[in-house]
Amino acid sequence: MSRVSVITILPVAAAAVLAIGLYAMKYEVARLETRANELQRSLIAQTETLGVLQSEWSYLNRPDRLRELALRHLTLVPVAVQQIGALDEIPLRAAPAVADNRGPLSRIKPANLPSAQMAQVGEREAP
Amino acid sequence: MSGVVLMGQRGADPTGTPPNQRVRVSASSGGDALGTGHARLTVVATFFAIAFAIVAGRIIDLSAFNDDRGTGTSASVATGQSVRGDIVDRNGVVLASSLAVASLYAEPRRIADPALATEALMAVLPTLDHGQVFEKLSTGKSFVWLQRHLTPSQQMAVNALGVPGLGFRTEQRRVYPHGALAAHVVGYAGIDNHGLGGIEQYFDADLLGGGGQVSALELSIDVRTQYxxxxxxxxxxxxxxxxxxxxxxxxxxxxxxxxxxxxxxxxxNQIGTSLADxxxxxxxxxxxxxxxxxxxxxxxxxxxxxxxxxxxxxxxxxxxxxxxxxxxxxxxxxxxxxxxxxxxxxxxxxxxxxxxxxxxxxxxxxxxxxxxxxxxxxxxxxxxxxxxxxxxxxxxxxxxxxxxxxxxxxxxxxxxxxxxxxxxxxxxxxxxxxxxxxxxxxxxxxxxxxxxxxxxxxxxxxxxxxxxxxxxxxxxxxxxxxxxxxxxxxxxxxxxxxxxxxxxxxxxxxxxxxxxxxxxxxxxxxxxxxxxxxxxxxxxxxxxxxxxxxxxxxxxxxxxxxxxxxxxxxxxxxxxxxx
Structure with missing residues (x-):
């Protein structure tokens, strides 16, 4: 008798659990579908907005408009070719003359801060 | 899932379970009706077992092996409209783009006071012709276009009027932010969204097929040099x-x-008024x-x-x-x-x-x-x-x-x-x-x-x-x-x-x-x-x-x-x- 009831109750219980599960699942799916549609709509709307903004940006960046704005608000002018130079055209400070045959690294002591070295170089060049 | 497996076991392994022992017992006792009943029960049980097994199999199949469901739909497919692809210059500056723009229509039947509605519309869309609008709104028709291709700000202004009987319909419109600059290169598209000149015509199929989802068509043009x-x-x-x-x-x-x-x-942008020269x-x-x-x-x-x-x-x-x-x-x-x-x-x-x-x-x-x-x-x-x-x-x-x-x-x-x-x-x-x-x-x-x-x-x-x-x-x-x-x-x-x-x-x-x-x-x-x-x-x-x-x-x-x-x-x- 107890065996029969187990056999009966178990499927019934399983069916009940399944039914509840299915019900919950169905509503979850419906909810997710609504959400997916919402996102889809939002995506379309955002894409359209993005397109409008990109076109607007391109429109506002018309070269003639930019030039007019620059003339009105800025004191800048286009770069002239005379203002463009190569890196090796910049003169470098002359290398300090090394009096003895010790290498340049041998002079460096912990006390020799870069500023001290600069002063030293200046002194040596002065005469 | 576990329930299905349970039922499946019952059907799949009949000899090891009590009902079958009883079948054997009743058969030996010679109870014909009982035997028939058990036989029917077995058939029905087997049928359900198979049915559930199929459902279980399908669920496993769907959940474990078919991962592509839901990923195939994209925004452009969902809109059901063909969106013409963008054309950009070599630095990505937009030269041609398709925008969804609102067109204003009216349902004159639902408009209670055409004179008042006309006044309100004229206030936000001054380019409209007063007499024409009043005439359109007074006809009593069910649908009439008032103004095609509104700008977003115009659309907002009309919306803010709150006049019942006015509505918007979204249409695709081709815009060229740089106007006449590079016009001969980019060309133009007609009202039906088909290219009628320049790149727009040469790559018409590609631009339509792109659907806005692929990357834009990159030209060799540099807008600054062009200017x-x-x-x-x-x-x-x-x-x-x-x-x-x-x-x-x-x-x-x-x-x-x-x-x-x-x-x-x-x-x-105004191809209708352009000259052939x-x-x-x-x-x-x-x-x-x-x-x-x-x-x-x-x-x-x-x-x-x-x-x-x-x-x-x-x-x-x-x-x-x-x-x-x-x-x-x-x-x-x-x-x-x-x-x-x-x-x-x-x-x-x-x-x-x-x-x-x-x-x-x-x-x-x-x-x-x-x-x-x-x-x-x-x-x-x-x-x-x-x-x-x-x-x-x-x-x-x-x-x-x-x-x-x-x-x-x-x-x-x-x-x-x-x-x-x-x-x-x-x-x-x-x-x-x-x-x-x-x-x-x-x-x-x-x-x-x-x-x-x-x-x-x-x-x-x-x-x-x-x-x-x-x-x-x-x-x-x-x-x-x-x-x-x-x-x-x-x-x-x-x-x-x-x-x-x-x-x-x-x-x-x-x-x-x-x-x-x-x-x-x-x-x-x-x-x-x-x-x-x-x-x-x-x-x-x-x-x-x-x-x-x-x-x-x-x-x-x-x-x-x-x-x-x-x-x-x-x-x-x-x-x-x-x-």
Whole structure:
């Protein structure tokens, strides 16, 4: 008798659990579908907005408009070719003359801060 | 799932479970009804077991193996509308885009007070016609369009009115943020969203198929360069009261068209009001007898076939009589001229003699190789077919040598010039941004190409092209002034003045071409309308503006190294090496 009831109750219980599960699942799916549609709509709307903004940006960046704005608000002018130079055209400070045959690294002591070295170089060049 | 497995076990393993023992027991006791009942039960149980097994299998199949559900739908498919793809320039600046715009309609039946509604509408859309709107709203129809393609702010304003019976319908509209700039390149699309000109027409299928989901179509055009070229040409057009102008900036290494201008132009946003002359692309569809600029190719041809060297000399003492024609020089030197002299004095007689030594057959073969005998293969529907002499007589050989009797589009000519100066590689002009190195075909030797570079530079230093010089850039180039043909003769008052230049000449990066259609001389040009006075200054100004934009390093043009690298004496001696 107890065996029969187990056999009966178990499927019934399983069916009940399944039914509840299915019900919950169905509503979850419906909810997710609504959400997916919402996102889809939002995506379309955002894409359209993005397109409008990109076109607007391109429109506002018309070269003639930019030039007019620059003339009105800025004191800048286009770069002239005379203002463009190569890196090796910049003169470098002359290398300090090394009096003895010790290498340049041998002079460096912990006390020799870069500023001290600069002063030293200046002194040596002065005469 | 677990429930299904449970049922499945029951059906799948009948012998081990109690009901079957009972079946066996009842069968032995001989209870017929009970046996039948059990048998039916077994059948039904088996049936359900199989059914559940199928459902279980399907669930496993769906959950475990079919992962693609739901990912196949994209936004554009969901909208159910075809969205035309964007067109952008080489730096990603939007040149053409499709926007969803609202169009305003009314349902007059639902409008209680047409007069009031009209007043309200007029307040936010002042361009509407008061009488017309009132009439439309009073009809009692169920649907009537009021205004197509509202701007977003107009739509908001109408919405804010809160008038019942007004509504919006979304439509796709093609917009061109840069308007007339690059209009001939981009082209335009009609109201049905199909391309009717330019890139829009050439790539119509691709732009429609793209659906806005693929990356935008990237052109080789640079909007900043395009603007500089257009503005300078427009100024020249106005100054010299020309009827039209065309200009090109071409990458000499890749054939990419960085800028292409044709004036007058049109606004693709208002294509309905544009004129046919504005829509005509003078740079690619128009074919012109370009005059002396063709001498670049004549000299390249003579050097290439070995019929002349830079040091050869030709007799330009007297005008050349051929049949009923007499070939004259505009500025006769009336003496023997070397090849560099023929070039910088632009001697027609010398060029004609050079071409005769090459011969008609080789000349045609050469021009064909340079792409001047057939339509250019650029990605536009508006491409002009060159007009070449038929039959090709000796007279043709001579006149073609200085650019008469052959009419080509400025675009294909710029492509040919690019090949003569870039080291001799054919570079078919293209409007699509280059995606890397392309297979190039050699059409000229490197030596010929270097000779042409030096000649072009010489012509700007002390020839007809001095006004094309731009400070800081090694500009080279050739003028070309041709009289327009009309009814079998030429008119001396209708000229096509063009200048084809390139920079920097020691390693040419860009070819710049400017062409003015029927310019008139003025006081600043001492009355001259020839190319050296009208077109050359345009090229100078364009190069000064675009050089820094395109990242061409300025050099000291009078430095010893710069001069030596491009040196060529008038008797054809060269020094240094440009490479």
């Amino acid at each position: 500089a070229l257009q503005e300078e040409l427009a100024l020249a057009l106005e100054e010299f009261q020309a009827i039209g102008a065309a200009g090109l900036v071409l990458d000499a290494r890749t054939g990419e068209i960085i800028a292409m201008v044709s004036l007058p132009n049109f606004d693709p 504005g829509r005509f692309n003078r740079a690619s569809l128009g074919v012109y007898e370009l005059g002396s600029t063709l001498k670049i190719l004549t000299i390249a041809m003579a050097l290439e076939f070995g019929t002349a060297t830079l040091e050869s000399e030709f007799d330009a003492t007297e005008p050349l009589r051929v049949g009923r024609f007499t070939i004259r020089d505009d500025h006769p030197e009336s003496r023997w001229l070397s090849v560099p002299e023929i070039f910088i004095h632009s001697s027609n007689i010398g060029a004609a003699r050079m071409a005769m030594e090459v011969g008609a057959d080789r000349q045609q073969e050469f021009l064909n190789r340079m792409g001047l005998m057939s339509r250019a293969g650029v990605q536009l529907p508006e491409v002009g077919t060159p007009i070449v002499p038929k039959p090709w007589r000796d007279t043709s050989t001579m006149t073609v040598a200085f650019g008469h009797g052959i009419a080509v589009s400025p675009l294909q000519f710029a492509g040919a010039v690019a090949a003569t100066i870039n080291g001799g590689w054919a570079v078919p002009p293209t409007l699509i941004k280059s995606q890397g190195p392309v297979d190039r075909q050699r059409v000229l030797s490197g030596e010929t190409s270097e000779a042409i570079r030096r000649l072009l530079r010489l012509n700007v230093l002390e020839g007809t092209g001095t006004l094309a010089a731009a400070p800081g850039f090694l500009v080279g180039g050739k003028t070309g002034t041709a009289e327009k043909a009309r009814g079998g003769g030429y008119q001396s008052d209708a000229l096509v003045s063009s200048f084809v230049g390139a920079f920097p000449m020691n390693d040419p990066r860009y070819v710049v071409l400017a062409l003015l259609d029927e310019p008139q001389g003025n006081d600043s040009t001492k009355g001259f309308a020839t190319a050296g006075w009208t077109a050359a200054p345009v090229v100078s100004r364009v190069i000064s503006r675009i050089g820094p934009l395109l990242g061409v390093e300025p050099v000291d043009t009078i430095s010893r190294t710069a001069q030596q690298a491009l040196f060529i004496s008038l008797d054809g001696r060269t020094a240094g090496a440009a490479f």
